[in-house]
Amino acid sequence: MESNLFRYIWRHSKRDQLAILLLVVVSLPFYFMSLHLPKQIVNQGIQGQGFESITDTQPFARMYLPFGSELFGEPLLLFEGFSLQQPGFLLALSFTFLALVCINGGFKFVINTAKGRLGERMLRRLRYELTDRLLRFRLRSLRRMKSAEVATMVKDEVEPLGGFIGDAFVTPAFLGGQAITAMAFIMVQSIWLGLVAAAILAVQAILIPKLRVPILRLGKQRQITARQLAGRIGEVIDGATEVHAHDASNWERTELTSRLGRIFEIRFEIYRRKFFVKFLNNFLGQFTPFIFYAVGGLLAIYGQLDIGALVAVIAAYKDLPGPVRELLNWEQTRNDVQIKYDQVIEQFQQTDVLPPNHQDPHAEIPTLKGTLTVSGLSLTDENNNRLLDQVAFEMPLSGSLAVVGDATSGKDHLTQVLAGLTPPSGGSVRAGEQDLTRLPEAALGRRLGYVGPDAYLFPLSVRDNLIYGLKHRPLAPPERDDDARRLHAWHTAEARRTGNIDYDPEADWIDYEAAGVEGPDELEARLIEVLHLVDLDRDIYRFGLGGTLDPEARPEVARNILEARGRLAEHLAKQGHDDLVVRFDRDAYNPNASLAENLLFGTPRKPEYAPEALPDNRLVLDVLREAELEEAILAKGLSIAQTMVEIFADLPPGHPFFDQFSFISADDLPEFRQLVQRAGKSGPAALPEADRKRLLALPFRYIEARHRLDLIDEGFAARLLDARRALHQRVEAEDPEAVAFYEAREYNAAASLMDNVLFGRVVYGRAEAEETIQAAIAETLEDLGLHDTVVGIGMDFNVGVAGKMLSASQRQKVAIARAVVKRPDLLILNEATAVMDGATRAQLLDRLLQQRGETGIVWALERARLAERFDRVLVLQNGRLAEQGGFAELKDGGKALPELLAAD
Amino acid sequence: MGLEQEVEVLRRIPLFANIEPARLKLMAFASQRMTFKPNQALCREGEAGDAAYIIVEGTADILKDTEDGPVKVAQVGRNAIIGEIAILIDVPRTASVVATEELTALKITKDLFYRLIADFPEMGVEIMRVLARRLEETTAKLGEVEDRLRRAERGG
Structure with a gap:
């Protein structure tokens, strides 16, 4: 990324900057005209200068060619003008004034909008570039970054740049022009006074920035401490369990207090220095008039200087301090944002990033077939410790391979290298003819599936998490009406202008083919199948019963649920269990519901x-x-x-x-x-x-x-x-x-599916009432073919931040299902079932191995005993391959595996 | 039936005869009143037990599973306490108890049961008395059975 902010701005916005500059230049004559006009209105329009009598006329808006007399020896008349009497003249001048007000306002509006837009565009470009790099960082680098700090950088720290970018070139050009004009005018009046003014200006221009250097340094520190504060707060939230479990809240309070104290200290120092500089700046600004009055005055008294010239110099000087002060302020802002920019860029400047073509969504994706050949695979960490050492093995890509070993065996590193998440330090991984270490992420991410021990779920619905691995690029454009299409075209154009990716987020990104289905309906069925495979369908069904449904969005389902309500009543009556439920009745008090519920008779x-x-x-x-x-x-x-x-x-x-x-x-x-x-x-x-x-x-x-x-x-x-x-x-x-x-014949959108089916309360104190009713509901829904619909609604369940609304075991199951749904050629699992209980784990393993089809499986197992189910077993010790072969063969003839089994 | 009436019912049960009304009220409030239909089981032999029952109204058969199907070994009625063995010594239910008519019982969960005994020792003593009586009955029956067996062997 470009390290110089100015070059960065210039490169991406020179046309816009020049356009704004041009607009400013064009607007200037109108601005000066509007300054001149009030005097003319008072003198000519009202006081009647130049008008001999009430009937006398004067030409209005007569125009001569500028510099006509110099060029042609005599003024060249361009426009005769209108002859107007005094009242007409006054009105004409007044309306001209009004018109100029509008024109000036218009210019201001257009210029400010253009500046704002330019700033925001640049900001958008910068933020995009930062996030783009973030997405290309190697996992290794990301592990050292704190999410809250990075978020602050991208969101807050670059924010002031947006305000500055619009003024980056216009302000110095404009203010500099003003200052030079004023300076030149003073010089023309009196060269000596001009030189004095210039000297003091020079002192100001050199001294003030010097004094501001420490302020900028402090600003840099402030930025870093504020960023670290954000990081610390993020840590406290992430580690909330530990803070409470170890009663460390007071330590955290103290730690945060010391940081706040440091920020205060820096800020206070900044204020002290800032206001001193301001004082000095003001003093120097007023020192020049002092010299004019004192020295110029004395010179005038002794007749060395014309009084008229002195007055003119003082009048001209009036226009100088304003622009100069603003220029100095601009300079400070410039330094400030340059520092901010440097600070942010520094964090993102790392060279160890994936080249963009590695994530090219249109890359050709080869299917992986044949044999997986791993040879001489080595991996070292930053301290040159060997995590993997010359690991070599082969397996057919349709086979199953277990990797076992203790915590230091390096089995987790092996899976990460195989999945392309960590580049190896040496050796090769080949799948058939393909060199996996050279394949781009675009190919690996689609052809391989990886599930780690603590997989992350996004705070979306279960369904969206499951199809996360199917979204690589937009495949079918969404339907839009004309307004939406126009808006979308505008968004796309803006995205392109600022170097952002121009894909359509509302398009259908789901790669149905990758999931082996034709369309959305089949995908839904497939997802339910996979949920069953990972033994999660019953949990999701329960979520569905507790979930809500928008009857307007899915009227058919709501109708079906209402039918189920009737059927359930019939079903219970038939079985003689009618007395287990007291239905909601507008005209009856339900003793099995609370008084509040009886009063409200509805869902809040x-x-x-x-x-x-x-x-x-x-x-x-x-x-x-x-x-x-x-x-x-x-x-x-x-x-x-x-x-x-x-x-x-x-x-x-x-x-x-x-x-x-x-x-x-x-x-x-x-x-x-x-x-x-x-x-x-x-x-x-x-x-x-x-x-x-x-x-x-x-x-x-x-x-x-x-x-x-x-x-x-x-x-x-x-x-x-x-x-x-x-x-x-x-x-x-x-x-x-x-x-x-509650309405007996209507779907209640605020209540859960379960409550909608039951439409009442289970009676207290009846033996097995709850179980009987649950079973009856399940049966009724099954009869009406609603089981899958309920699971579907269960898939709308939002898993919460990092999937925290699910249990650890459920999270891992969703993660495994997510990897299975995309039908990878090779599924790589790294202790993915470590949080599950023994029975669940065994069942899941069996099902995955049986129903994997052509998908190969490499599984780093948390327990050696589980390896029995696999075609082949690799035993790792300290990053080296200790032995490999079939489970039975190693169990009897090997050394490392029996040891692991004994320790299991 | 409200809490006050339930307390009246409890007071008539010998097991609770000596307990203060306020405590009976707590017990009635904390326990769950359950109704069972005829043929519904209060507990089934072999299942894990998590609660004992005090029959407030109605009768139930106690059944043991045999090779020839369930055999009725006893009938219990009002004021009987059942299912306490499984929650006392963590064994599966030793017999099934099935309601023979509409039956109302107070369900006392394992947790509540232990808490009550810990808080009110007189209840523990009362329960010992019930169990001792039951043991005595069982021993007497066993003697009778052995007697018959011996006579049958001699006769055969």
Whole structure:
């Protein structure tokens, strides 16, 4: 990358820079005209200079050829002008003024927009180049970088460059021109005063930048410390578990404080120096007029200098300090951004990057066949330690090979070298005729599959993670309407202008052929197949049941689910299990649902309608008050509090029963005890507002069938149903988006699939109710052919940041499935099942080996015993190949493998 | 049936006769009331046990699996405590218990059971008494069976 910021800017934006410069030059005459005009309006237009009488006329807008008299000896008239009387003349001048205001404003608008656009384009180019390099860094280099620091560099540190780039050439040209003009004018008036002004200017121009050098150095430090702070904060978040597990939060606080202190120290030093420079700059700026007044004045008194000339010099000088100061500021900004640029570029300047053609999406991708021949393979780390030493073996590309060894055996390095992720220090890896170490990433990434021990999942849906390995380039353009097409064309043109990649992110990137399918529907079926292969389909099915569905986007599925709702009811009735579910009924209180749920009779869409938020919800309280239920619910709250205080009284705090059974936590119990006493004395109605709120919150969580405190009688239930209806009306009228109400014949978009099928609550206290209902739901969905649909919805489940919403085992399964979906010629696994339990691992291994088809497998195994399933076994020791052969052969005749097996 | 009534029911069970009402209330609150339909199993022989039951209402047969299919060895009814062996000594269920009519029982999970015994030792003593009585009955039956066996051998 270009190390000089100016050369970088000039190379990529010279045309735009020149265009802006030209615009500025063109705008100048209009600007000077507008400066001159007010005087003319006052003198001629209003005071009537040149007008003899009210009827006299003067020519308006008469134009002579510039320098006409010099060229032709006499002025050459270009335009006669209009003859106008004074009022007309005034109006003409005024309108000219207005027109000039518009023209100047217009110029300013166009120039500023152009500058802004230029800056943003350059910024976009720079950021793209940085990310492009990032994507071409070798893994080895990336391991030394902190993600948060890199993110700060690309996002924040280059940001000021955008503002500067538009002014990079225009400002010095413009301000420099102004300063030189003013200087020349002073020189013309008095050469001596001019020289004095020039001398002081020179002092300013030399001294000030010198003084600013330490400020810039400090600025550099500030940038680095701020970047490191970002990195540290990233570390604290990444290591949050460790921070908490080791009670290291105070150490982290102190560490961060010391960094903040360092930043403060640097900043304070910068301020001190900056304001001193400012002071000096102002002083020097005013020192020149002092000399003019004092020296020039004395000269004038003694008649050495014409007073008129002195006044003219002072007047001309008025225009000098402004541009000079701004030029000096510009110079400082320039240095500042140059430093920022240097700092960022330095991090990205490494030479160990993949050449761009290695990632060329249109590269020819050869299929790997024949024999995998590895010979003399060596790998050393930066300290010249040998990680792999002369490893050589052969295997057919359709075979299966296990690599075993202890933690220092180098088996993980071997898999990474085979997968092309780490370039070997020596030796070769050939697949048939192909030299794998020379094949570009574009080929290796498609023909090989690699799964490491802690595979990363992107915070997307399960599905998007699974098809991640199928997206190499856009294959089919998306459908767009005219507006969208225009917008897209504009985006593409801009991308090309700034050297960005011009692919369409909304195109269909999925390489269906690579997955061995025809289109999206087949792919979905294939994904489900692969999920089954890695034993993840049941988990995803459960996600699907807990997932939601947009009935407008997929009306057919919503209809099917509604059908399943009816079928489930029939199914349960037929089996005599009808009594295991109490369905939602607008006109009945459901004792198996909480009071909050009974009141709302719907799924909250907004957080202020969540069960725990209802006691604070103004609208809900209003409705309860109108239905005269507030006191009744309060009384129930008191009743719950009394019961809790009574039965939990003897239990020590921290007893697990509190968590399991109580409405009230052990910490709050004493407070509730007092509250109950107060209520006993004064009656619940007289309690203060805060107490009432606390009591009111209790019954909302109360489930009659589960907690069995006999709080809901028929009368109360009937009144609550009235309140339910009233609340429904109020919500529909005032906040219709807040709640998705239960409707027997409608799909509830806010509720889970499972809730939509069940449309009710499983009865408490019936033996095997939950299991029976689960089985009945599964059977109903299966009967209606909805199993795959549910798995499909499960695949919409977002796996969270780094897949943290999944268990470690599930994450690895998704990662293996992701590698399998793209049907690689060779699947390389590096302790990919280490986090799974024994049974799951064995099952997964068996299934993958049985159903791999023509795909070869190289698997660095965490346990030697697992190698029994493979055609061949490599045993590594300290980076060397100790022995190789069939499992049985090595187990009996070998040395290293039996040792490993014994240690297993 | 509400909590208060449940406490009344519990109080009538000899096992809990001597326990304070507030504690019975806690127990009733913390345990789960389950209803079983006729022929539904409270527990099945051979399965791992995670809960004991106290029958509040209804009757159940205790069945042992034999080569000729399940054989009824006893009938239990109201106030009986069942399934406690499996949660006391971590063995699979020693017999199946199947409801013969609509049955209501309090389900006491293993965790709750141990907590109650630890918190209220008098309950532990009561349970020992129940188990001792059962042992005594079993021993008597065993003696009877041995007696019959001996007579049958002599006769044969």
